[in-house]
Amino acid sequence: MNKKYDFLISGAGLVGALTALQLSKHGYSCCLIEKNNLSKSSTLKNYAPLSLNYRSFLILKKFGLWDQVEKFAYPIKKLNLKSFSSLNRLSLKSTDIGLNNLGYVVDRRSLLSIFLDALTQSSKLDIIENNSIKDIEVVSSKDDCIISKIESEKTIESNYLIVSDGIDSRIKNMLNIDSEIIDYSQSSYIYNVKADFEENTAIQIFNKHGIFAAIPYEENYLSIVLSLDKKYEEKYFNGSKPDEDSISAIYKKYIKNISNFEFVSKYSLITSRANNIIKDNILLLGNSSQLLHPVGAQGFNLALRNLETLLKCIQEDSDFSNVSDLINSDRKSAFSNVDYATNIFASDMLLSKIITFTTYNLVKSSPALKTKFLEKILGLEGYPYLSIGIK
Ligand SMILES: Cc1cc2nc3c(=O)[nH]c(=O)nc-3n(C[C@H](O)[C@H](O)[C@H](O)COP(=O)(O)OP(=O)(O)OC[C@H]3O[C@@H](n4cnc5c(N)ncnc54)[C@H](O)[C@@H]3O)c2cc1C
Numbered sequence: 001m002n003k004k005y006d007f008l009i010s011g012a013g014l015v016g017a018l019t020a021l022q023l024s025k026h027g028y029s030c031c032l033i034e035k036n037n038l039s040k041s042s043t044l045k046n047y048a049p050l051s052l053n054y055r056s057f058l059i060l061k062k063f064g065l066w067d068q069v070e071k072f073a074y075p076i077k078k079l080n081l082k083s084f085s086s087l088n089r090l091s092l093k094s095t096d097i098g099l100n101n102l103g104y105v106v107d108r109r110s111l112l113s114i115f116l117d118a119l120t121q122s123s124k125l126d127i128i129e130n131n132s133i134k135d136i137e138v139v140s141s142k143d144d145c146i147i148s149k150i151e152s153e154k155t156i157e158s159n160y161l162i163v164s165d166g167i168d169s170r171i172k173n174m175l176n177i178d179s180e181i182i183d184y185s186q187s188s189y190i191y192n193v194k195a196d197f198e199e200n201t202a203i204q205i206f207n208k209h210g211i212f213a214a215i216p217y218e219e220n221y222l223s224i225v226l227s228l229d230k231k232y233e234e235k236y237f238n239g240s241k242p243d244e245d246s247i248s249a250i251y252k253k254y255i256k257n258i259s260n261f262e263f264v265s266k267y268s269l270i271t272s273r274a275n276n277i278i279k280d281n282i283l284l285l286g287n288s289s290q291l292l293h294p295v296g297a298q299g300f301n302l303a304l305r306n307l308e309t310l311l312k313c314i315q316e317d318s319d320f321s322n323v324s325d326l327i328n329s330d331r332k333s334a335f336s337n338v339d340y341a342t343n344i345f346a347s348d349m350l351l352s353k354i355i356t357f358t359t360y361n362l363v364k365s366s367p368a369l370k371t372k373f374l375e376k377i378l379g380l381e382g383y384p385y386l387s388i389g390i391k
Helices: 012-024 054-060 066-070 108-119 171-175 230-236 244-251 299-315 320-345 349-363 367-377
Strands: 004-010 030-033 049-053 075-076 078-084 089-093 105-108 124-127 133-139 145-150 155-163 179-197 202-205 210-218 219-228 256-273 283-284
Touching: 004 012, 004 145, 004 179, 012 030, 012 108, 012 124, 012 155, 012 299, 030 155, 030 320, 049 054, 049 108, 049 299, 054 066, 054 105, 054 299, 054 349, 066 105, 066 108, 066 210, 078 349, 089 349, 089 367, 105 108, 105 210, 108 124, 133 171, 155 171, 179 210, 202 244, 210 244, 219 230, 219 256, 230 244, 244 256, 283 320, 299 320, 320 349, 349 367
Parallel strands: 004 030, 004 155, 030 124, 078 202, 155 283
Antiparallel strands: 049 105, 075 105, 078 089, 133 145, 145 155, 179 219, 179 256, 202 210, 210 219
């Protein structure tokens, strides 16, 4: 007779690993299944930046993981935004919202290692590597039972299935869940560079060629993220090599002496948003649910909030449809933030430029609006951060 788990989690990336860890910490029996070897789940060779906003810091603290993450986290205290012209600039500081930091930058490989190390110490958890689910049967007469058939011809029974197997989720396809696909006609390149810059300050520049971010992660080192419109891509490359002069020119007001370009990764910016995230007792989390444009670094931050909601609902014994409503409302708000940034701040249409100019100036002139704007981008809207945060 097979053991029946409370949760089966498919995919041990950042989201699946953390979900399995937290559910097992809450006393649920879990099985985590990963198609690769766990020790090889990251293919990245160089420091790979992941921006955690202030809400994510609070969540990781609540999960009891912050002490370990903090050891390699670089604090961000200021964010400089520039849209098209030098007249259109906005500077946001952590002190504007009464906090020490706006968020942190971490190496995603180190973050995953922390989650995976903690997982292997949990007794409430079984891990199956080099395997994946190939078929699912939902047995309603057997009281919330999902039977998952895996590659080795075994079956796993669980009450719930969490699908965190990434953007090409096989299970999402099996469930016939459609997604809205957005092709930005952009490619995102990440390079780590050495440079001189203002400490603890992140930068986001919008112009008609694309969206350019700079995220510091160590004294004199930062990651630059170039989300380039495909038609302008060649302006920033000499063959396959980054054109250091044209890239330096973009950042020149904020960053000097950029050198030592080290390639991290390249993505084609085709993103997806699942139209439905829950079917029976099956929930999509992380990239299987949405892959977002990197502007504003929303992806993992949103997945963390979605996981926080899931844990809260199951602790309160809430209905699964309630989980879906709460998560969907947060997803919609994150999608609208991404759409605002890509359609308004990054657009060279006259109307968008006027709205951007007005937004920046309103935010600059009103401390209350500045706080609201920051709460939006830090995931703090409606969250009692001042009572639980560390000032
Ligand atoms: C350029 C870029 C920059 C980003 N920057 C940020 C940022 O600064 N801040 C932020 O919050 N977010 C950021 N994101 C988003 C963030 O990377 C994702 O939200 C996060 O990695 C999602 O992880 P995941 O675990 O859902 O998916 P994945 O990391 O894709 O993990 C999926 C896991 O499932 C496994 N798997 C796949 N198929 C199967 C199967 N059939 N069976 C079992 N296992 C399977 C895979 O091997 C993998 O281990 C960025 C994204 C991009 C593209």
